Amino acid sequence: MIELRGLTRHFHVGDQTVHALRAVSLAVPDGDYLALMGPSGSGKSTLLHILGCLDRPTSGSYVLDGHEVGSLPEGELAEIRSRKIGFVFQFFHLVPRLTAAGNVELPMILAGIRPGERRARAAKALAAVGLTDRASHRPDQLSGGQRQRVAIARATVMGPSILLADEPTGNLDRASGREIIELIERMNRDGLTVVVVTHDPEIGGRARRILKLVDGRIASDGGPS
Amino acid sequence: MRAIDLTRLALGAVAGHRLRSALTMLGIAIGIASVILLTSIGEGIRLYVLSEFTQFGTNIIAVNPGKSDTTGGNPTAMAGTIRKLTIEDAEALRRIPQVEASMPVAFGNARVEHGERGRSVLIYGVTADVPRVWRFGVRHGRFLPEGDPRHGSPLVVLGIKLKREVFGEDNALGERVRIGGRPFRVIGVMEPKGQFLNLDLDDTAFVPVAEAMSLFNRDDLIEIDVAFRSAAARDQVVADVRRILQDRHQGEEDFTITTQESMLSTLDRIIGVVTKAVGAIGGISLVVGAIGILTMMWISVNESTAEIGLLRALGARRGQVLAFFLLQAALLATAGGALGVFAGIGIARTLKVVLPRLPVNTPLHYVFAALILSFVVGLLSGALPARRAAGLDPVEALRAE
Ligand SMILES: Nc1ncnc2c1ncn2[C@@H]1O[C@H](COP(=O)(O)OP(=O)(O)O)[C@@H](O)[C@H]1O
Ligand SMILES: [Mg+2]
Numbered sequence: 068m069i070e071l072r073g074l075t076r077h078f079h080v081g082d083q084t085v086h087a088l089r090a091v092s093l094a095v096p097d098g099d100y101l102a103l104m105g106p107s108g109s110g111k112s113t114l115l116h117i118l119g120c121l122d123r124p125t126s127g128s129y130v131l132d133g134h135e136v137g138s139l140p141e142g143e144l145a146e147i148r149s150r151k152i153g154f155v156f157q158f159f160h161l162v163p164r165l166t167a168a169g170n171v172e173l174p175m176i177l178a179g180i181r182p183g184e185r186r187a188r189a190a191k192a193l194a195a196v197g198l199t200d201r202a203s204h205r206p207d208q209l210s211g212g213q214r215q216r217v218a219i220a221r222a223t224v225m226g227p228s229i230l231l232a233d234e235p236t237g238n239l240d241r242a243s244g245r246e247i248i249e250l251i252e253r254m255n256r257d258g259l260t261v262v263v264v265t266h267d268p269e270i271g272g273r274a275r276r277i278l279k280l281v282d283g284r285i286a287s288d289g290g291p292s
Numbered sequence: 293m294r295a296i297d298l299t300r301l302a303l304g305a306v307a308g309h310r311l312r313s314a315l316t317m318l319g320i321a322i323g324i325a326s327v328i329l330l331t332s333i334g335e336g337i338r339l340y341v342l343s344e345f346t347q348f349g350t351n352i353i354a355v356n357p358g359k360s361d362t363t364g365g366n367p368t369a370m371a372g373t374i375r376k377l378t379i380e381d382a383e384a385l386r387r388i389p390q391v392e393a394s395m396p397v398a399f400g401n402a403r404v405e406h407g408e409r410g411r412s413v414l415i416y417g418v419t420a421d422v423p424r425v426w427r428f429g430v431r432h433g434r435f436l437p438e439g440d441p442r443h444g445s446p447l448v449v450l451g452i453k454l455k456r457e458v459f460g461e462d463n464a465l466g467e468r469v470r471i472g473g474r475p476f477r478v479i480g481v482m483e484p485k486g487q488f489l490n491l492d493l494d495d496t497a498f499v500p501v502a503e504a505m506s507l508f509n510r511d512d513l514i515e516i517d518v519a520f521r522s523a524a525a526r527d528q529v530v531a532d533v534r535r536i537l538q539d540r541h542q543g544e545e546d547f548t549i550t551t552q553e554s555m556l557s558t559l560d561r562i563i564g565v566v567t568k569a570v571g572a573i574g575g576i577s578l579v580v581g582a583i584g585i586l587t588m589m590w591i592s593v594n595e596s597t598a599e600i601g602l603l604r605a606l607g608a609r610r611g612q613v614l615a616f617f618l619l620q621a622a623l624l625a626t627a628g629g630a631l632g633v634f635a636g637i638g639i640a641r642t643l644k645v646v647l648p649r650l651p652v653n654t655p656l657h658y659v660f661a662a663l664i665l666s667f668v669v670g671l672l673s674g675a676l677p678a679r680r681a682a683g684l685d686p687v688e689a690l691r692a693e
Contacts, residue, residue: 116687121604121686121687122687145604145607148605148607149607150607154606156690160599160605160690162599162602164305173603173606174606174607176301177603177606177608177612178293179297181294221606
């Protein structure tokens with residue numbers, strides 16, 4: 068359960084202050100499927116990073132599963148990212164020198180999980196995204212859609228409760244994009260809370276709920292129109 | 293994160309830039325190789341000098357006139373207050389229970405002549421105790437006879453090189469030679485002993501100490517060498533020697549006692565300092581290598597910015613990012629260090645073959661020290677880039693690419 072109250076985020080650029088988020092209040096219940104939409108520069112990524120405990124609000128409160136996390140020390144935020152959050156990015160962010168399986172094992176390595184268990188869980192996560200036969204391929208041997216599926220396997224292998232995807236189809240053709248969204252939706256049906264940033268109205272239209280940001284504020288929040 | 297996984301990740305990152313990593317390693321390798329090589333030569337010289345000195349035996353004390361302030365070194369003469377060392381002094385030291393021999397020594401340069409041939413050499417005035425005290429052996433004939441050292445007889449024992457120079461392959465025993473113009477009869481020829489530092493111990497002659505003193509026109513000794521039975525008795529012997537000589541010198545300690553130990557430890561110290569200084573010169577190239585690692589790690593952190601952001605998003609703490617880059621630098625440096633150790637030892641071995649007279653020795657603990665040193669150099673040179681990596685804001689890092 069995500070609860071934001073009066074959340075702001077400012078950036079200082081030179082002597083100017085950029086208000087990326089202004090007084091955002093929002094509740095996302097477990098298992099929700101939320102599309103974040105809005106023009107470029109409206110604060111979607113900033114909100115996503117704060118939700119993922121990768122960034123901190125300037126003011127306001129962020130309560131995650133009943134705990135205020137906005138002011139936690141970095142070590143505890145890292146722990147939350149490791150256990151509860153899965154990130155998927157527009158440009159995949161796979162480590163080029165590691166195989167698909169190696170990339171999926173990465174969060175488990177950081178969490179100190181033993182190799183035997185790591186391998187088993189990576190294999191399972193790759194199977195869930197349909198890439199069992201590509202486990203030993205490097206990113207440059209995979210198509211864009213396949214790369215994003217590896218990234219989704221990596222984001223979910225630690226069993227998080229929230230998946231945060233920043234324009235996950237932005238760098239893919241329509242067919243691959245649809246596959247990715249269907250994959251994410253399947254995981255949502257299995258109980259994962261999903262927040263997807265997208266420009267694509269078709270993808271946004273599939274979500275249970277669309278949140279539209281304009282200039283750092285919530286302009287609308289509701290079901291697909 | 294488990295250490296082995298961290299190591300594997302770091303190895304993977306280092307191996308990802310093959311050429312760059314190899315060149316960086318080379319920088320450290322050159323540094324470590326020169327440190328190893330230079331200190332090996334220093335250590336070789338130390339062992340060489342030590343073996344030179346211990347060839348005379350270790351249960352020996354030298355007494356010289358004049359008082360030096362510390363152990364070893366040259367006695368500094370204080371004019372007027374110094375009583376000379378005499379044969380009577382040497383005789384008095386014989387009475388110490390543990391003392392095996394107390395040998396008066398005087399020496400000087402003189403010309404040894406036989407017929408047409410002649411040669412200027414160092415002449416030692418000694419007693420029958422030379423074989424025992426200095427561990428010199430006689431090859432032909434015998435050494436100087438026992439007897440009252442105050443009364444010499446014109447007998448000489450030749451070093452083997454001097455004998456060859458003057459007599460060639462002819463028999464020398466029983467022959468007459470002239471030393472400083474005086475007649476002496478040859479009664480023995482010594483075993484070869486080789487060089488002591490730069491002194492050729494085979495190109496010399498031994499005569500009774502009283503003969504030498506008269507030859508060089510002096511009434512005092514240059515040294516008294518005291519040989520004693522067991523190393524355990526050394527301190528007692530030193531104390532007895534000091535007490536007896538002080539008694540004989542009106543209570544003044546106007547002489548210097550040098551034990552083998554003190555001489556060796558002084559030498560050891562001097563050579564140790566030289567070795568360290570020389571090693572430090574090698575260390576300069578290590579610094580250059582370290583700067584290479586720093587540069588390369590800095591570039592590497594800048595290139596991996598997006599990857600650092602990703603690691604943070606996947607749950608990595610700052611400390612893990614720090615460790616990841618520190619370890620890369622340490623691995624590079626240690627691998628370079630290992631390479632340098634092999635190269636250094638290889639060059640040292642080659643030197644030994646090419647220049648057999650150059651003493652070279654690489655103790656095993658140098659090898660370990662070099663490896664640890666390169667690991668530490670890696671950590672130090674990786675510190676700055678790693679801190680930068682750990683300090684990156686994850687959101688901004690993710691934006692890079
Ligand atoms: N690190 C930063 N420093 C300064 N300004 C930033 C930073 N990150 C985001 N911004 C600004 O905040 C606003 C929102 O950015 P962002 O959340 O990336 O928007 P979106 O993802 O909706 O395109 C923009 O005006 C952007 O320029
Ligand atoms: Mg964005």
